[in-house]
Amino acid sequence: MVITVNNVVNEVSVSQPLRRNGFTFKQFFVAHDRCAMKVGTDGVLLGAWASVEQASCILDIGSGSGLIALMLAQRTPSSVMIDAAELDLPAAEQAKQNFEASPWAKRLNVFAQDINVVAQTHPAQYDLIVSNPPYFESAVACRDEARNTARYTQTLTHSALLKCAEKLLMSRGVFCVVLPYELGLALESNAHQQGWFTVRRLAVRDRPGKVLNRLLLALSRQPAEADSHELDLREREGVYSPAFRALIADFYLNY
Numbered sequence: 001m002v003i004t005v006n007n008v009v010n011e012v013s014v015s016q017p018l019r020r021n022g023f024t025f026k027q028f029f030v031a032h033d034r035c036a037m038k039v040g041t042d043g044v045l046l047g048a049w050a051s052v053e054q055a056s057c058i059l060d061i062g063s064g065s066g067l068i069a070l071m072l073a074q075r076t077p078s079s080v081m082i083d084a085a086e087l088d089l090p091a092a093e094q095a096k097q098n099f100e101a102s103p104w105a106k107r108l109n110v111f112a113q114d115i116n117v118v119a120q121t122h123p124a125q126y127d128l129i130v131s132n133p134p135y136f137e138s139a140v141a142c143r144d145e146a147r148n149t150a151r152y153t154q155t156l157t158h159s160a161l162l163k164c165a166e167k168l169l170m171s172r173g174v175f176c177v178v179l180p181y182e183l184g185l186a187l188e189s190n191a192h193q194q195g196w197f198t199v200r201r202l203a204v205r206d207r208p209g210k211v212l213n214r215l216l217l218a219l220s221r222q223p224a225e226a227d228s229h230e231l232d233l234r235e236r237e238g239v240y241s242p243a244f245r246a247l248i249a250d251f252y253l254n255y
Contacts, residue, residue, distance in 0.1 A: 022065070025251045027074050028102045032065040035091040039067050041233070042178045042214060043132045047071030048247045049202060049216050050176040052080075055128040059168060060084045061115050061161065062133050066095030066108070071251060072130070073104035083126075084110040085118060115156065119164040127173040129165050133158065135183050158187045162194055166221070174199060175219045184215025191219050198226040207234040207241075 021033035032038045047068040052058075052075050060069040063084035073082055084099075086092040092112035099108035111118075134156060156164075158179075165175040175196075179187060181203065188198060196219040204214035212230070232241045240255075249255045 022098075023067075024253065025070075026253060027251075028070050028098070030065050030067050030070065030098055031094055032067075034094045035065045036088060037064050039065060043067045044071070044248060044251065045202075045204065045214065046130055046132055046176060046178040046216060047075075048251060050128065050130050051174065051200065051218060052076050052128065054172075054174075056080055057126050058082045058128045058130070059126045061129060061131040061164065062086065062156065063095055063110065064091050064132075066098045066110065068130055068132060069095070069108060069110075070098065070102055070104070072128075073102065073108055074250065078104075078107065081107050082109070084108065085115045086110060086112055087114055088112070115164050116160060119167040122168065124168055124170050124173075126168050127170050128176070129169055129173065130176045131161060131165075132178050133161055135179055158183070159190060162187070162191055162196070165219075166194070166196075169221070172222055173220070176217065177219070178214060178216045181212045181215045184217060188215070188217055188219075191217075196221060197224045199224045201226055201228045203228070203230045205230070205232055207238070208232050208236055 022029060022031035023039040030039050043064070044067070048071060050072065052072060055076060056079065058069075058072055058076075058080060060072070060082065063069055063086045066084055069082050069084040084095055086095055089112045092110050095110045099105055099110060102108065161177075169175055177184075177187065188201070192198070198217060199220045200218035202216040203212045204216070205212045231243055231247075233244050235241050245255050
């Protein structure tokens with residue numbers, strides 16, 4: 001099911017050719033030169049880790065270049081529809097280009113609209129929602145307004161994100177998110193206070209002996225016992241760990 005964009009929503013066009021400035025994966029290319037936040041490890045982790053087995057309709061909140069939506073499209077059958085919400089119009093246009101250049105163009109849709117508005121005006125229709133959200137709550141603003149939107153939570157606080165997910169998610173749906181570790185713990189605690197349950201959690205560190213610096217969460221409104229794991233991205237020698245290589249084997253070149 002695809003959200004219909006009405007005439008108050010910024011229309012996403014594909015007037016410019018796809019640029020070769022981005023990241024090449026095994027089955028698709030992500031151009032990101034017009035996006036404030038580039039392809040990075042956080043998005044790759046979430047796109048590879050989120051459970052898609054029960055998904056039939058997916059929403060990616062704050063999609064940026066469309067990376068996570070594309071990864072989920074690769075991992076799901078042709079019957080699964082995927083929407084991407086991106087507030088920044090240049091990024092939404094680039095995500096649209098990336099989608100149309102991919103093998104899954106017919107089931108990927110992007111709309112440039114505030115997710116807070118979407119949550120107020122559209123029914124709960126998704127069984128999986130994913131987000132790699134802004135995470136800096138206060139700081140000296142960047143000169144680049146788009147980068148401010150991508151990095152800072154003024155436009156979408158984590159409490160507001162949880163409320164949007166609750167409104168747009170079907171009763172047995174799952175909300176997956178990636179955040180810096182301490183902020184992830186805070187969001188998880190906030191979620192539990194709002195009646196969410198942790199289904200899965202993955203705590204990530206760069207290599208053995210380092211502090212945990214990322215947290216991936218799968219949250220549900222249904223009671224569940226959390227399946228918790230840890231992941232080292234690299235071994236002590238600096239090479240990717242076997243566990244990380246296994247996670248991204250279907251996406252990264254040379255794996």
